[in-house]
Amino acid sequence: MNRRVALAVVLLTATLIRRFLREGFVLRSLVWPAGLAAGTLLMTLLVVAMVKESQFIGVPADLDPALVERLQEEGWTPKITDDLEATMRARQSWAATDGTVMWRNWRPESLRLESILRERKGAKWRPEADVKMPTASEAAPQGALFTKLVAILFTLYGVVFGLGMVARDRDDGSLEAELALPLPHWVAGATRWLAATSVLSLFFSFSVVLFDAIIGVEQGGALIRHGIAATGGATALGLIAVGKAGIKQGFSGPLAGGLTGAMGVMGVGLAMPQVGSYLPLASLFAGGSGWIPVAIAMGLGVVASAVFSFRSARS
């Protein structure tokens, strides 16, 4: 690659990224998945914080020490009080008990408390109450699941971006003007792949970091690599699928083909994880370190640029 080609790759990629970021709907589509999810989570946290009850369980001073110990084993904090009912009304404790009667609010742990009291009395029935709130580390897999859903969306964006950048620029003539520059024709395909993959990877990584800050994301680093591989692979699929299509010449066929292909490869990750862990898109569901899918996605970018160049010359 000579100096002019290298400079052109940098300049054209930077210009395409600038164009992306100036497109209001593109920017919104990149920001809203993380923004909406993060906003919802933050609102939930806010509501939980606002209605958060006391951590104490009101108990009388003469409560059986064995029961006090049992309550402490559950991670609760007994607090001695004279008037159990008044303590509840004042919201100074989330539950109260004298060993026979219990007062409680909406918290699911109250089922657990009832179960303990019934057990002590030898009751025939007691509620099954495995209702502990998840800890931060227990929530991390849910954060990862959340992030994978965003990754699927960004993967589909990759197909649309790969197709759309070529089809739109073909329609308005800017692609022809670019192809008439003294550069190899693969440059136009490669810069589109680079620009779309960079933008999607950046916004996806931002989403992962945001989710990690709010609820924690299990294996966030690997998930970022799987996401980068997925968006890069999907953009390459879009570039390959676009063929000679433009917005006016019929866009829906290649788009449907590209999206079907992307979903099919993602399905490999679910059906055959041992194979899927090596493939971009599929590795989102198959796991692994994510390095090999990233390398393969880069290879797909090269293949897509070559296919684009081949088709350009034969249009």
Added chain:
Amino acid sequence: MIEIRDLVKRFDAPSRGTVTAVAGLTLRVEGGEVYGLLGPNGAGKTTTLRMLATLADPDEGSIVVAGVDRLKDPIGTRERLAYVPAEAGLPEKLTPMECVRLFARIQGVSDPAKVAGALLDRMGCTPYLETPCGELSTGMKRRVVLARALVHQPKVLLLDEPTDGLDVPGRREVLALVREQAELGRAIILSSHIMGEVERVVDRIGIMNKGQLAAEGTLPEILEKTNTATLDDAFVALVGAEVT
């Protein structure tokens, strides 16, 4: 400066089988000359220009642009020419200054910002330098595209319907600019279907029909050959019922 010999281009059309868009075209354009390529829709004008600009490969024949064989050295060919497609060819979200400066940088022009600014000023685009291209009028877009095409001082200029969508003053300005560029020694091929503007600006005319030259020469030569009084009449006489 431009030499096309026995050029052939075929396409596979799903409903019509193989279509020959250009069928053995031969023509020559010298430096400083404006060559008007006329013809009905589907005559092969745009396909010819796209092959010259290396955007499509010919099936047969040869093309030499400013001494460079287009088939052997497509990048060298592109260094010597500028192609202005019929569509605006400007990304909507970039400004005229960004578009022209980008091409100047890629073409290796020294001081690209200064050259881009001067060219846009020459084209009367100065009030719109920082306006997104999507918000420009058709005429202003044409001027920006021409400024971008001239940024590397090409020896050959290929203009596909350069006045399409322009009002009368806009057409006159663009045609005056085309003439000016020819005076600088550039070889220019101008494709158009507006006879009046072609008459005013071109040195020679080639009328294409079914992928071949039906007639070629100066305006008086074509009128004499067809025994007609105007280029419109000559065009109809040559193309006849094929006009679509």
